[in-house]
Amino acid sequence: MxxxxxxxxxxxxxxxxxxxxxxxxxxxxxLKFCTVxxxxxxxxxxxxxxxxxxxxxxxxxxxxxxxxxxxxxxxESALRASHPTFADIxxxxxxxxxxxxxxxxxxxxAEKSLHDTITAEQGKYLAVVEGSIPLAYGGVYxxxxxxxxIDIVKEVCGNAYATIAVGTCAAFGGIxxxxxxxxxxxxxxxxxxxxxxxxLSACPMNGANLAATIVHWLTFKExxxxxxxxxxxxxxxxxxxxxxxxxxxYDAGQFVEEWGDEGHQLGWCLYKMGCKGPATNYNCPQIQWxxxxxWPIGVGHGCVGCAQPQFWDAMSPFYRTLPSVPGFGVETTAxxxxxxVAATVAAxxxxxxxxxxxxxxxxxxxxxxxxxxxxxxVTGTSQALSxxxxxxxxxxxxxxxxxxxxxxxxADTPDEQRHDTQEEGAQP
Amino acid sequence: METIHRRGNEINxxxxxxxxxxxxxxxxxxxxxxxxxxxSTSRGTELRQTLYVWDLPVRITHWLNVLCIVVxxxxxxxxxxxxxxxxxxxxSQYLMGTVRFIHYVTAFVFxxxxxxxxxxxFAGNTYARWSQFLPASRQRLRDLGRMIRYYTxxxxxxxxxxxxxxxxxxxxxGLYILFGLQIVTGFALYSLPYHDGWLKAxxxxxxxxVGTQTLRLVHxxxxxxxxxxxxxxxxxxxxxxxxxxxxxxxxIVTGRKSLTAQHIAEAxxxxxxxxxx
Ligand code: SF4
Ligand code: SF4
Numbered sequence: 121m122x123x124x125x126x127x128x129x130x131x132x133x134x135x136x137x138x139x140x141x142x143x144x145x146x147x148x149x150x151l152k153f154c155t156v157x158x159x160x161x162x163x164x165x166x167x168x169x170x171x172x173x174x175x176x177x178x179x180x181x182x183x184x185x186x187x188x189x190x191x192x193x194x195x196e197s198a199l200r201a202s203h204p205t206f207a208d209i210x211x212x213x214x215x216x217x218x219x220x221x222x223x224x225x226x227x228x229x230a231e232k233s234l235h236d237t238i239t240a241e242q243g244k245y246l247a248v249v250e251g252s253i254p255l256a257y258g259g260v261y262x263x264x265x266x267x268x269x270i271d272i273v274k275e276v277c278g279n280a281y282a283t284i285a286v287g288t289c290a291a292f293g294g295i296x297x298x299x300x301x302x303x304x305x306x307x308x309x310x311x312x313x314x315x316x317x318x319x320l321s322a323c324p325m326n327g328a329n330l331a332a333t334i335v336h337w338l339t340f341k342e343x344x345x346x347x348x349x350x351x352x353x354x355x356x357x358x359x360x361x362x363x364x365x366x367x368x369x370y371d372a373g374q375f376v377e378e379w380g381d382e383g384h385q386l387g388w389c390l391y392k393m394g395c396k397g398p399a400t401n402y403n404c405p406q407i408q409w410x411x412x413x414x415w416p417i418g419v420g421h422g423c424v425g426c427a428q429p430q431f432w433d434a435m436s437p438f439y440r441t442l443p444s445v446p447g448f449g450v451e452t453t454a455x456x457x458x459x460x461v462a463a464t465v466a467a468x469x470x471x472x473x474x475x476x477x478x479x480x481x482x483x484x485x486x487x488x489x490x491x492x493x494x495x496x497x498v499t500g501t502s503q504a505l506s507x508x509x510x511x512x513x514x515x516x517x518x519x520x521x522x523x524x525x526x527x528x529x530x531a532d533t534p535d536e537q538r539h540d541t542q543e544e545g546a547q548p
Numbered sequence: 549m550e551t552i553h554r555r556g557n558e559i560n561x562x563x564x565x566x567x568x569x570x571x572x573x574x575x576x577x578x579x580x581x582x583x584x585x586x587x588s589t590s591r592g593t594e595l596r597q598t599l600y601v602w603d604l605p606v607r608i609t610h611w612l613n614v615l616c617i618v619v620x621x622x623x624x625x626x627x628x629x630x631x632x633x634x635x636x637x638x639x640s641q642y643l644m645g646t647v648r649f650i651h652y653v654t655a656f657v658f659x660x661x662x663x664x665x666x667x668x669x670f671a672g673n674t675y676a677r678w679s680q681f682l683p684a685s686r687q688r689l690r691d692l693g694r695m696i697r698y699y700t701x702x703x704x705x706x707x708x709x710x711x712x713x714x715x716x717x718x719x720x721x722g723l724y725i726l727f728g729l730q731i732v733t734g735f736a737l738y739s740l741p742y743h744d745g746w747l748k749a750x751x752x753x754x755x756x757x758v759g760t761q762t763l764r765l766v767h768x769x770x771x772x773x774x775x776x777x778x779x780x781x782x783x784x785x786x787x788x789x790x791x792x793x794x795x796x797x798x799x800i801v802t803g804r805k806s807l808t809a810q811h812i813a814e815a816x817x818x819x820x821x822x823x824x825x
Contacts, residue, residue, distance in 0.1 A: 372634050374641070392630065399740075428759070434759050442761070443764075443765045454768045458768065469780055472699070473787070479701060
């Protein structure tokens with residue numbers, strides 16, 4: 121029994137460096153990895169030796185990876201690498217005890233390793249959640265082994281040292297939570313409030329950021345500092361727009377206006393093509409994709425803001441600068457609505473001007489016809505509206521200096537009783 | 549002591565002032581008759597009095613607002629939809645950068661102007677005060693109804709007022725709410741690149757709550773609403789000026805309105821007295 125426990129201990133909490141050398145990772149590759157992690161964490165290079173030392177000594181924490189309403193894109197992103205050693209190191213940072221997409225066992229055997237980890241490593245393992253959690257109808261839209269997603273999350277994340285929500289779906293609900301979704305999908309933070317949680321949003325999140333979060337934990341024994349949305353600042357502290365290589369063209373006023381036009385060929389800013397870089401906080405331009413090969417804006421497509429909450433709805437239309445105006449149809453722009461409002465007011469104003477002119481003329485006529493009948497006092501004079509405004513200006517402007525001016529008395533005092541009903545009825 | 553500004557013929561004035569038994573309508577008719585012969589600038593025979601209505605801070609903030617709205621709308625529209633493009637080397641051009649700089653500097657001026665005007669609503673003269681904007685008294689409420697009836701052609705004359713009419717006052721409350729929203733959304737957008745400091749502390753939470761894209765949409769729509777207001781504002785100023793011949797349009801430069809004694813009396817009159825007519 122004691123022997124068995126010791127073996128399990130070995131599997132669950134093996135040293136990082138021991139695991140790496142067992143796999144045949146060279147010292148050089150290990151140091152390269154540590155350097156990449158230092159820059160991913162936006163730390164000065166003098167931190168590299170500290171990270172190296174920490175990873176050499178660290179025990180490998182256990183990890184369980186849960187998938188709910190997802191596309192496994194974040195699993196892909198975490199494991200993908202054109203350079204196999206990088207993926208090996210990421211895999212060997214932790215003891216991956218449960219991950220449906222990649223694990224060998226299935227069925228009850230798989231569920232057993234999940235259960236074993238939760239009981240043996242309570243409070244010490246890391247829970248990673250991928251995909252959103254449906255809450256509608258008691259969570260029936262996603263069940264695994266007969267248990268609902270919310271039920272599993274409560275148990276697995278509740279007993280973990282910390283939870284990392286990978287991808288925008290797990291962090292904020294993402295695509296299953298977009299308009300039209302019926303499953304009541306939410307992110308982990310909304311499903312189980314109060315968890316120790318890191319949101320690695322983006323669609324998908326970048327595997328380098330997951331590795332960097334884990335390295336930060338192993339090195340500094342605490343999770344990285346986060347923003348208001350629980351996203352680590354090293355990955356989500358800055359806007360895409362503030363690190364974009366096309367930014368000089370933005371400031372210069374040089375914009376792509378059509379796919380493939382001259383500006384597009386010259387690498388100008390994609391703002392007018394709907395780039396949401398100004399609205400998105402992510403280290404996409406620095407970390408990039410496929411081992412730093414390139415990133416979306418680098419290849420000439422605007423950012424769609426995948427790292428922001430509700431990006432599917434909030435950043436739509438992806439190829440326009442501003443969102444559509446709610447209630448005006450998907451193709452209506454803010455500019456069209458705004459100009460429409462201004463034009464409507466102008467048209468109403470013009471119509472009112474015509475009406476006022478007619479009223480003036482009628483009044484002048486009726487006055488001339490009945491000038492000696494007793495009528496209620498009329499304020500001001502009945503000048504025809506067709507007279508010009510400049511006509512009225514000299515009344516004060518021209519003679520202001522010749523007049524002594526008096527500060528007028530307040531026209532109304534609130535406490536005075538005023539009765540007005542008869543007067544109103546007497547109006548012509 | 550009030551000095552009366554006299555225009556037109558002496559007798560008519562005396563009549564109007566001293567003899568209430570003569571209907572003002574009669575002098576009105578005389579005006580209409582005499583107008584036919586006289587050049588338009590010397591029309592009008594009523595007794596007119598010049599009142600200092602808009603004090604200096606009101607006029608200064610008004611024109612600062614005008615200037616800021618024009619500059620902010622043009623630069624703001626460019627930021628939303630950059631309609632002018634530059635050519636050549638990006639490092640030697642800074643059009644968007646300059647436009648944004650002007651927008652931000654003007655935004656600070658505008659904010660100060662709006663804040664000062666709100667302060668002045670509690671410190672200024674009678675016609676600058678909050679009671680001109682919120683129809684709190686029965687008279688203001690009554691005149692609000694009259695003004696609406698005037699605009700909808702259910703009433704011949706606008707109610708006699710010395711400062712703002714109550715409907716205009718309420719409209720300005722709406723306008724200042726728009727200004728406030730515009731300032732808050734603007735500063736929230738301005739805070740985007742910042743990690744700390746007063747901008748982030750004061751406005752960063754709005755970005756998290758509402759989202760950048762919604763802020764940009766609201767900020768743009770409000771610009772068009774303010775433009776729509778401006779169209780109506782200029783029209784109604786001219787309309788009422790033509791009704792009252794009070795020099796309303798020029799009063800925002802000089803601060804002075806030229807009102808008939810009858811108009812002033814009516815503006816200050818008790819509703820009870822009117823009912824006796
Ligand atoms: S391409 Fe996008 S992120 Fe880059 S400068 Fe233009 S608007 Fe900003
Ligand atoms: S460019 Fe924007 S939308 Fe594309 S991956 Fe990066 S953060 Fe996501």
